[in-house]
Amino acid sequence: MQFEMSDDRQMLQDMLRRYLSENYDILHRNAVAYAAPFHDPDRWRALAELGVLQALAPEAAGGFGGEGFDIAAVFEALGGALCPEPVLPVAMAAPLLMAAGSDLETLLDGTRRYGVAIGEAEAPYSLSGRRASHEKGRLTGRKSVVYGGGIAESLLVAARHEGGGIGLYEVDAADAQILPYGMIDGGGAAEVVLEQTPATCLIEDAEAALQEALDFGALALCAEAVGAMDAVQAMLLEYLKTRRQFGVPIGKFQVLQHRAVDLAVEIEQARSITILAASRMKEPDRSRHVAMAKALIGQVAVLVAEEAIQMHGGIAMTWEAPVSHYAKRLVMLDAQLGDRDHHLRRLAAGYANQG
């Protein structure tokens, strides 16, 4: 057993952190994150040139990573800087395109942006219950909250095929009706309305591939959260040490000390479960470990956000304070790709069959 990051990954992560701290500071981030198109094409190209996207796919597919710990290294750094660029769809599109035997070159060099359209309004998290459907090369239905959908050129869409199973289809974004909007925690998403929209079938029975993509996406979100939580903890400790009330730094108050300690404990737990999930991405129990990770991350991230606001007091309620933006991201990412309730219930269903 050993728990150090490999040198290669460490180098990539350090480089990415440095790039973001120099080129994507919170002011730039907020300017990009809350106004259409919720995306900075120049910085996006730069991220691609750094190899950030290639780190999300294995060598066989033209990348140089693609393992759980590669995803984790990249997204931890993105989370630390609260970067709103749509890297998540890349992490999810890569396993899908690989499963389909498609070429990943334009995905990994950042020149073609993909949206991964799985969720629907009435079935945001579970694969079952898809209503969008495929018939004779055309898709009909509505896919909901497609992250990065507003700027995507290609959409990878999950839809029921004629046989009742769920297939994976590629749609040219120009052929679909795309309704883009911003997110309260930064970045953009879109509703994708399909009405007899031409589509290419990539995989006929795609449940397994879609579950893999969902798992990779969820792992990415967990790592992003860990990066953001570390940043919040640093801000909080700094604040507790410098902000004075009643004549002393507020970090001297035992109640705040204990609450800060409880957060630190939970953040270590969140880091641990993310490491565990990252280590299982090639194993048969991948989904179960990802569900554990996303469930725990959902709990801890919200706790960290709420407690950080409470302990910062009024200042964290302001737009000007970076912690408020981190808090928003930490709370809202629970609702992406399955919230804590969804994943706990998935895990719970696993006990029934063991009798």
Added chain:
Amino acid sequence: MQFEMSDDRQMLQDMLRRYLSENYDILHRNAVAYAAPFHDPDRWRALAELGVLQALAPEAAGGFGGEGFDIAAVFEALGGALCPEPVLPVAMAAPLLMAAGSDLETLLDGTRRYGVAIGEAEAPYSLSGRRASHEKGRLTGRKSVVYGGGIAESLLVAARHEGGGIGLYEVDAADAQILPYGMIDGGGAAEVVLEQTPATCLIEDAEAALQEALDFGALALCAEAVGAMDAVQAMLLEYLKTRRQFGVPIGKFQVLQHRAVDLAVEIEQARSITILAASRMKEPDRSRHVAMAKALIGQVAVLVAEEAIQMHGGIAMTWEAPVSHYAKRLVMLDAQLGDRDHHLRRLAAGYANQG
């Protein structure tokens, strides 16, 4: 609106408190509570003579109370002294015997002790799912954790009748196989094994009467818990003020202050929900309010017990410290007549029908 106890009830409660503090102190209580028959016949008679049992039934039935606030006044005092005598079966038997049109005299003067046998091992809380059954004047089945069952002379038993509904039957304890045992939080219960046991049918379709008895019993437990929580809070505050560590009373530590405050807030909430339930015992929404009360009491009582132990430190882990016995009672009463999960789920089921 007014929130004062009526003079009569206040007088009864004061008298009962005084009697218990003089005649049922913690040493006597522990001696009775943990050794067969888990019952003190002399003190029992004295309680009956004080009118404690008569307060649990209305005048029409030979008592002088029987309203929600009467139950609450009596059980709050019993809880404050941690009295292990089987008064609960009286509070539950009274509405059952009244619904059956039976005589309550020997119940209310304490000369005949009743056990109310509703729960079964596989259906401890809900009325549906009874397996004990009635056929031609005889009962067969097993009733589980019948409080006071070890010393009861009469048993009021819920069992399925031939038509599939649930009836109420009276069984002479001498005719049943009774397996008595003690409880970890004091007092005694029994398993009641019925094998073609002769029984008198009191009510053919008794669901409504049984639900009423369960609700009165649950209200009694809520009030008992409030009495016990007040006692624990008093012990805790005393301890926080007198126990010194690191040179100061431990009540000066902000962390313990805030945790004691949170307990105080929750205890007031527990008191409020019990008052609310007591006020609704004659209304159509009685069961719903009792479910709310028992659910909240179950949460708060366990919290108070666990926090009181933690803040007392090691001393609360000892048999010698009264707080340990209060803590045991507060935790275990959640499991009587429906725990917090059971009642929350009952309440939850109510939202589905409102369309």
Added chain:
Amino acid sequence: MDLSCSPAEQAFQGQVRAFLRDNLPEDLAGKVRGNRPLSREDMDRWHRILSRQGWLGVTWPKAFGGPGWGAVERHIFEEECALACAPRIVPFGPNMLGPVLIKFGSPAQQEAYLPRILSCEDWWCQGYSEPGAGSDLASLKTKAVREGDHYVINGQKTWTTLGQYANRIFCLVRTSWEGKPQQGISFILVDLDTPGIEMRPIRLIEGGHEVNEVFFTDVRVPAENLVGEENMGWTIAKYLLLHERTNIAGIGFSMQAFEALKKLAQEVTRDGKPLSEAEWFATRLAQIETDLAALRITNLRMLSKADKTGAPGPESSMLKIKGTLIRQALTDLSRRALGPGAAALPGTLPDNLGLVPPEHEHDAAVYFNMRKISVYGGSNEIQRNILAKTLLEL
């Protein structure tokens, strides 16, 4: 014990309901129901409607133009208003300054300002907090120095809610540096037109503008604007804190929010079933309904006690703590009911998107905005400190 309303209370409740039915504009109620921002005109319109009815200064005695209600009547009024989705009364004039002037103001001040509050001519805001002194009011630094018949004020206030709409501000200022820090504080009224005052918006976490910073540079205020004696500001501030914060538990708001949430849970389907029928969600509804039912009784018990003893005790801190936690739990659960669509940013949504029910487009914003209620007005931590000292005597 008798938890039912007396006939008089029932009649009063009927009167309030009838008034709301007949006078609350549906467009205002709709905005409140949908948690959409109210404009100054919206708020003003509702204030004037209440004023015409004589129900704006709900805590005021009749002699000063108030309705002369007791605590229970105020409670009924506030609960009914909240359930009907009436805009809340902006409290600074009617609920805060009004009672202070009635208790501590000179007859001239009462005559000058009280009628203008009821007539909605004046819109007051509050100058309490300072950047360096959030919950620690005693350490405030904005100073007022007496020069002849004026005070000259220099310093900075913050968290001034709706200051952008106000024409006047009441402030706590330091008039003495001697003795304990609490002792040198005074309470003063300032016209916002006075030269040297600058108000700057603070943008909040969810993007809204409801609070401000106020900068004072050599602001000359007539000495007669001092309320009470010099250096008795702490007494006035404590009076305000303890006696006149009506509806501190926000029961009515939570009851309305709970009803909205229950309705939402019946509307939102998840995997083919309404959320209200999903046990994991419905048990949370049940938990909140239970907590809220208990808090409502706790509130009434304390009101009833306050009516008897003449003043609310430190228990009001309990109402603050639990009331804010329940309100926050409600906003949390609403947001979660909406799934990933909750995160859609209101101002950026295409029309008729239908991603979430229209009345819930602001739920995530409200969730973040409502984090403030456990921070301001004495944070929940401060309330616990107070309770430990006063109620538990630790």
Added chain:
Amino acid sequence: MDLSCSPAEQAFQGQVRAFLRDNLPEDLAGKVRGNRPLSREDMDRWHRILSRQGWLGVTWPKAFGGPGWGAVERHIFEEECALACAPRIVPFGPNMLGPVLIKFGSPAQQEAYLPRILSCEDWWCQGYSEPGAGSDLASLKTKAVREGDHYVINGQKTWTTLGQYANRIFCLVRTSWEGKPQQGISFILVDLDTPGIEMRPIRLIEGGHEVNEVFFTDVRVPAENLVGEENMGWTIAKYLLLHERTNIAGIGFSMQAFEALKKLAQEVTRDGKPLSEAEWFATRLAQIETDLAALRITNLRMLSKADKTGAPGPESSMLKIKGTLIRQALTDLSRRALGPGAAALPGTLPDNLGLVPPEHEHDAAVYFNMRKISVYGGSNEIQRNILAKTLLEL
């Protein structure tokens, strides 16, 4: 990162499993599985089996008769033992005094006592806490006064676990009243046969006898029984606290308890359905399994770090806090799974009652008994104080 076991680690794990399979008596495992009290003979039997294998002093270097394991091997050993329901090693001799003597003891002390620990001839107990000093060890009062070549000890110790089985006790005693309170403390070894010692049982909340009070009245102890220098007891106590508390998170115990709970949930039916299929119960299982899976990794990460830096950091306090909370959550959920039958008092149950599964008759007692783990060994509050200071530097 590589979370898989190395081939050497896998081989070691296989060795431990084989040993347990071949040597752990089923009656002992059954008692542990059912949470039934172990007798002195039970514990002693297991100690001797381990001793024969050379695995009793798990933290000891080979030179002193230990196995010379690293942190990961110790972790594997402890986890496997717990999963197999082996009795835990009573830690006072092998895990506490042994390492202290190895680090601070004189050669004579090492020679006299270490072999007797491994041979199970000595059963040590601990004299740390005093009635007035629970978590505040610095304030302890039991005094040892030097008289010639003896120390004369007077005072009282408490919470002496399994002292009723011990023949020796190691104590922290006050040897000086000068300087800071920590500075005047010494660490001394006492034969329990020495005149003037009285041991009295303390009955615990659930009725069990596992701790004691020890009274010292003019107890004369040879001066050579002092470990280290006079007044260096605090250093030794801290060493013990930081370096030698193996398995502080109790992961293995929790893993075993979780498996038992999962099995219980499949056995207990409630209204016609096993609890494991009831979503409200199964989600709690999932929560605990998740917390525990995370803590296991947290533990391994910290072990791995400690193996590199040579000493565990303050992070071990994290393991204590979270480990105890998870163990308590497990006992809580077990008790609740049993419904009202959980309350049945073990000693009073008729034979073959079948009220709850036989292995779970003690679950409520265990729940109450396990409240102690967040109190003793430095309460969780003390651990948070330590972490605030050392890790967060607040």
